[in-house]
Amino acid sequence: MIDRGYYGEFGGAYLPEILVATFDQLVEKFNEVKDDPDFWREYTDIMSTYSCRPTPLTFADNLTRHCGGARIFIKREDLNHTGAHKANNVMGQGLLVKRMGKTRVIAETGAGQHGVATATMAAKFGFACTIYMGEVDVQRQRPNVFWMERLGAEVVTVREGTRILKDAINESFRDWVTNMDTTHYVLGTTCGPHPFPEMVAYFQSIIGKEARRQILETENRLPSRIYACVGGGSNALGIFQAFLDDSVELVGVEAGGKGLSSGQHASRLSSEDASVGVAQGYKTYFLQDGDGQMKETHSVAAGLDYVGVSPILAYLAATGRVRFEAATDLEVVEALSLTIKKEGLIPALESAHAFVQAFKEAPTLDPSEIVIINQSGRGDKDIFTVADAFADPEWQEFIKKKAEDYDA
Amino acid sequence: MLEIYINNRLKEKEILLMTHIVLGYPTFEASISMIEAMVNAGVDLMELQIPFSEPIADGPVILHANQTALVGGATVQKCIDFAHNVSKTFDIPFLFMSYYNILYKYGVERFAFAMSRSGIRGAIVPDLPPEEGMDYLKAMKAYDLSPIFIFSPTTSAERMKYLASFGRGFIYCVARKGVTGVETDFSSQLEKYLVRCRKATDLPLALGFGVKKRKDVEYLTGKADIAVVGSQTIRLVDEKGVDHVGDFIKGLVV
Numbered sequence: 001m002i003d004r005g006y007y008g009e010f011g012g013a014y015l016p017e018i019l020v021a022t023f024d025q026l027v028e029k030f031n032e033v034k035d036d037p038d039f040w041r042e043y044t045d046i047m048s049t050y051s052c053r054p055t056p057l058t059f060a061d062n063l064t065r066h067c068g069g070a071r072i073f074i075k076r077e078d079l080n081h082t083g084a085h086k087a088n089n090v091m092g093q094g095l096l097v098k099r100m101g102k103t104r105v106i107a108e109t110g111a112g113q114h115g116v117a118t119a120t121m122a123a124k125f126g127f128a129c130t131i132y133m134g135e136v137d138v139q140r141q142r143p144n145v146f147w148m149e150r151l152g153a154e155v156v157t158v159r160e161g162t163r164i165l166k167d168a169i170n171e172s173f174r175d176w177v178t179n180m181d182t183t184h185y186v187l188g189t190t191c192g193p194h195p196f197p198e199m200v201a202y203f204q205s206i207i208g209k210e211a212r213r214q215i216l217e218t219e220n221r222l223p224s225r226i227y228a229c230v231g232g233g234s235n236a237l238g239i240f241q242a243f244l245d246d247s248v249e250l251v252g253v254e255a256g257g258k259g260l261s262s263g264q265h266a267s268r269l270s271s272e273d274a275s276v277g278v279a280q281g282y283k284t285y286f287l288q289d290g291d292g293q294m295k296e297t298h299s300v301a302a303g304l305d306y307v308g309v310s311p312i313l314a315y316l317a318a319t320g321r322v323r324f325e326a327a328t329d330l331e332v333v334e335a336l337s338l339t340i341k342k343e344g345l346i347p348a349l350e351s352a353h354a355f356v357q358a359f360k361e362a363p364t365l366d367p368s369e370i371v372i373i374n375q376s377g378r379g380d381k382d383i384f385t386v387a388d389a390f391a392d393p394e395w396q397e398f399i400k401k402k403a404e405d406y407d408a
Numbered sequence: 409m410l411e412i413y414i415n416n417r418l419k420e421k422e423i424l425l426m427t428h429i430v431l432g433y434p435t436f437e438a439s440i441s442m443i444e445a446m447v448n449a450g451v452d453l454m455e456l457q458i459p460f461s462e463p464i465a466d467g468p469v470i471l472h473a474n475q476t477a478l479v480g481g482a483t484v485q486k487c488i489d490f491a492h493n494v495s496k497t498f499d500i501p502f503l504f505m506s507y508y509n510i511l512y513k514y515g516v517e518r519f520a521f522a523m524s525r526s527g528i529r530g531a532i533v534p535d536l537p538p539e540e541g542m543d544y545l546k547a548m549k550a551y552d553l554s555p556i557f558i559f560s561p562t563t564s565a566e567r568m569k570y571l572a573s574f575g576r577g578f579i580y581c582v583a584r585k586g587v588t589g590v591e592t593d594f595s596s597q598l599e600k601y602l603v604r605c606r607k608a609t610d611l612p613l614a615l616g617f618g619v620k621k622r623k624d625v626e627y628l629t630g631k632a633d634i635a636v637v638g639s640q641t642i643r644l645v646d647e648k649g650v651d652h653v654g655d656f657i658k659g660l661v662v
Contacts, residue, residue, distance in 0.1 A: 004539060014508055014535045016465045018560040018585055020567070160471055161461065173464045178586035180562075278509045279462045281535065291484045292513030293461040 005194025008318055010311035013193040014281050022180040027195050029100055034202055043092055051081040057214040062342040070365035073372045075211045075239060084377030085207060085235045086117040090186060092203030094121040097184045104128040104183040108172045110137055110165035111303035112144025113377055114188035119153035129153040132171040134164040137302050140385055162296050165306045169280055189232025190310035193281030197312050204238030211372060212242040224365060225249040228374040229353035231303050233310030235376035252313060253353040255299030256326030264298035268309040269317045270324040284314045300329035300389055301349035327356035333389045335359055348377035410501055410529045410554045410577035414612045417452055423629045423662055424452035426614055428638035430473040431456050432482030436490055441650045447498045449657035455532060458487045458506035465534040467589035469639040484514055488522050495527030505532040520547035530554030530577045538574045545574055556580050561601050568608030578612040578634060581605050589639030592618025594627045602631045625662050
């Protein structure tokens with residue numbers, strides 16, 4: 001094995017022997033492309049013609065007035081094709097798959113965003129595609145299953161374990177150890193064995209590169225703080241990386257679920273409930289019991305509902321470079337509602353976590369200061385989940401009626 | 409030493425049989441009955457799996473057994489105490505099999521000490537390559553325990569030698585790609601692979617993944633030193649009950 005991918009004590013590659021050769025090949029190919037300016041050009045070209053890059057940086061004047069402090073800017077990853085930053089990683093890995101000559105891709109998905117993005121990439125590049133999705137997530141994100149299937153992907157419902165994101169990752173690995181000759185596993189976030197954390201962070205770094213250039217162009221100054229939600233950590237690292245050497249405070253917001261004291265949350269770095277462990281091929285903070293068995297997690301946002309967190313973020317938390325906070329389900333729905341009404345923007349429930357913390361802190365900052373929120377995805381396509389989060393009675397009536405129509 | 413036991417045993421039998429159970433599945437009482445039946449049927453050594461919530465190298469049968477055992481209240485300490493009892497009761501070597509997080513959370517040094525104190529002879533940790541396992545290797549050595557390493561059909565000759573340099577007891581050769589409990593093609597390709605494994609090490613070779621009938625064990629005789637039966641016994645327990653284990657194992661002994 002070539003390189004272990006450690007960030008402080010976190011990361012590594014805890015691989016079953018059967019996958020070692022596959023990872024060696026992946027590390028080699030990734031090292032080849034990451035220093036190749038032609039590859040990055042090919043990548044930015046496809047992101048600007050097939051997706052919507054560079055995505056805009058929107059000044060939120062109404063929210064700024066409402067909060068009455070720092071000026072709020074929003075990085076619009078929701079305007080990517082398929083509606084989230086997930087497209088960045090998926091298209092990058094897709095180009096890598098072409099270079100490796102593989103013909104099939106597999107992926108795990110929680111909210112369904114990464115699954116839809118992968119299925120889209122597979123359709124465009126002509127790859128066979130299988131998506132693993134926990135049974136709980138299939139139930140709460142049916143529209144995404146519908147689209148993945150229309151895009152030609154096979155969606156496999158995972159009924160093992162807690163039947164959410166981590167279980168979908170395990171099943172993807174089980175597929176991969178059987179089919180690695182033809183198949184690449186498009187891991188969706190900055191977790192898993194090396195080189196995935198580095199590789200996914202590399203493709204997502206396009207967010208911060210753009211945001212830094214955009215804020216300097218329009219405002220001629222850097223922001224004081226940047227907010228991003230943290231599930232696995234890919235959108236957060238995507239925007240943070242470009243600012244690591246600046247005096248910009250970086251704030252990661254985790255899923256506080258029903259509150260940190262309830263035990264029903266997915267806060268690995270902002271709560272006392274997680275500890276260092278090794279699972280799914282890497283070492284990081286996991287929500288686990290004293291024996292090392294993974295616990296059940298909870299979030300209103302399926303994309304943040306995960307037991308582990310990027311080893312790169314675990315390291316940046318340990319060094320104090322990134323501050324971690326948690327937003328509860330209730331706070332998230334409030335922040336979402338406010339953003340929709342004030343700005344006409346509809347963040348995904350995941351992204352709304354970042355908005356919560358920004359709204360708490362913006363009023364405490366000087367009006368000359370700037371904060372940026374990374375809107376990692378759009379919420380309008382998750383209408384079933386968002387409508388449930390709002391407990392909208394008329395929507396429920398509509399669904400009941402719709403069900404009756406199907407039965408008739 | 410485990411290696412000496414295996415080599416002595418191989419003077420009496422052409423191929424040895426190793427079986428695998430998940431501790432606490434379906435219950436600890438059933439685990440003890442299974443071990444008793446297996447030892448009486450002539451099993452030469454056994455893997456005792458400490459259940460883990462994320463067993464990524466295991467297929468559906470053992471995965472389900474892991475989850476059921478955990479729901480049933482299996483803890484790491486219960487497994488260690490259980491192993492202590494069986495190693496005193498039965499006169500064959502027992503090994504632990506589990507994923508690295510179990511050892512890591514228990515404390516790698518403390519885990520090795522507990523193994524040694526309980527009479528467990530070695531461990532198989534499928535998600536711990538030697539590159540990540542220096543603490544583990546040190547602790548295993550300190551307590552004179554055998555770290556069992558794994559070869560796979562995708563492992564290069566060079567890497568086989570590297571892995572074997574850390575291994576003791578025997579090498580666990582995975583018969584094919586994929587997870588546990590799926591069909592294996594016992595073909596000339598498998599034979600070539602075993603020849604490759606044999607060239608890389610002087611340690612005895614165990615062959616596992618997909619071994620489930622007498623014909624498979626007969627095929628392996630002369631090619632490997634130990635046949636490993638894992639998922640098939642668990643499947644049998646699921647379908648027919650613990651009482652059928654003894655006869656099944658007797659039928660495998662060549």
